[in-house]
Amino acid sequence: MTVVAVCSLSGAPGVTSLATAMAAAWPSGVLTVPVLVEADASGGDVAAWYGLEPGPAGLVSLAAASRTPVPGGSCAPASHETASSGSRDPVLRHALELPGGLRVVAAPSDPLEAGRAVEALARNPRLLTLGRVSVVDVGRAVPGSAGAALLRHADTAVVLVEAGQIEQAERLRVCAPVLGSLRQDGVRVGLAITGHCQHTDSEVSQVTGGLPVWARLPHDTTGAGLVRGEHHPPQRLRDRLAAWRAQRRDPDGLEWMPLIKAAKALAELCDDFDGLGLGAEKRRVLEVQAA
Numbered sequence: 587m588t589v590v591a592v593c594s595l596s597g598a599p600g601v602t603s604l605a606t607a608m609a610a611a612w613p614s615g616v617l618t619v620p621v622l623v624e625a626d627a628s629g630g631d632v633a634a635w636y637g638l639e640p641g642p643a644g645l646v647s648l649a650a651a652s653r654t655p656v657p658g659g660s661c662a663p664a665s666h667e668t669a670s671s672g673s674r675d676p677v678l679r680h681a682l683e684l685p686g687g688l689r690v691v692a693a694p695s696d697p698l699e700a701g702r703a704v705e706a707l708a709r710n711p712r713l714l715t716l717g718r719v720s721v722v723d724v725g726r727a728v729p730g731s732a733g734a735a736l737l738r739h740a741d742t743a744v745v746l747v748e749a750g751q752i753e754q755a756e757r758l759r760v761c762a763p764v765l766g767s768l769r770q771d772g773v774r775v776g777l778a779i780t781g782h783c784q785h786t787d788s789e790v791s792q793v794t795g796g797l798p799v800w801a802r803l804p805h806d807t808t809g810a811g812l813v814r815g816e817h818h819p820p821q822r823l824r825d826r827l828a829a830w831r832a833q834r835r836d837p838d839g840l841e842w843m844p845l846i847k848a849a850k851a852l853a854e855l856c857d858d859f860d861g862l863g864l865g866a867e868k869r870r871v872l873e874v875q876a877a
């Protein structure tokens with residue numbers, strides 16, 4: 587049971603992109619199907635990115651199920667879910683599967699609907715915390731908001747800040763005590779910095795009350811396009827060879843994209859927090875044994 591919340595304090599530095607990439611790159615085991623939960627009160631983007639039709643499964647259904655949890659967290663699984671995976675993870679029941687396999691509990695793009703669902707979820711986060719691995723896109727976690735309340739139910743909170751934006755640096759500085767109080771509640775809190783930051787990790791930590799810098803996310807239009815569902819790897823052998831020759835990269839792999847590589851490293855770091863020092867491979871073996 588791992589809940590990793592990804593949020594910003596202001597601006598739009600790429601929270602949805604990072605949360606999506608982390609969920610997609612999460613080291614999954616036999617019983618661990620990572621799911622992206624879009625809990626942004628200002629409305630979801632993933633459905634629009636991937637052209638998903640609004641259906642019964644999503645943040646609204648998760649919030650509704652959270653309001654009236656049946657013992658054991660059971661409710662009718664969405665039609666696309668296999669009974670076995672759905673019965674093990676109450677969050678997965680409300681997820682759709684994106685091309686490529688990522689499960690997502692998508693938020694409605696309407697901020698009124700999304701806001702109501704996030705408020706309900708913040709009041710009743712039990713189902714969310716029963717999921718196996720949920721990466722939660724909280725969007726902008728304004729202190730006092732439902733999104734900020736959700737952070738308290740996470741095991742780990744990643745705060746994304748854009749370097750070089752003076753107002754973001756100032757917001758981070760003034761919010762440092764609130765983030766510190768999250769740590770007192772047992773939430774691990776760390777920073778991910780986008781853009782070019784001229785300060786060292788320890789300099790950043792000094793002005794943020796000791797928050798560690800967990801990741802530096804590069805600007806990467808190709809990786810961001812992939813996350814938005816726009817990247818189509820070359821299929822024909824001739825194109826693949828040309829891509830390899832041009833870039834000296836494996837056209838099938840994705841980690842040559844700096845954003846994907848950084849998101850994967852951050853996902854592995856967050857996974858390790860709960861891994862009690864076990865490597866992903868060893869945990870997979872334990873999961874198989876437990877299954």
Ligand SMILES: Nc1ncnc2c1ncn2[C@@H]1O[C@H](COP(=O)(O)OP(=O)(O)O)[C@@H](O)[C@H]1O
Pocket residue numbers: 594597598599600601602603604631725780803804805806807810811814845
């Ligand atoms: N590391 C990045 N490099 C380049 N573009 C990015 C990066 N991260 C996000 N973007 C792009 O910036 C825009 C906003 O990103 P998004 O993830 O929706 O931000 P937020 O959720 O904080 O509003 C999107 O068009 C996205 O593709």
Ligand SMILES: [Mg+2]
Pocket residue numbers: 601602603626631725
């Ligand atoms: Mg977003």
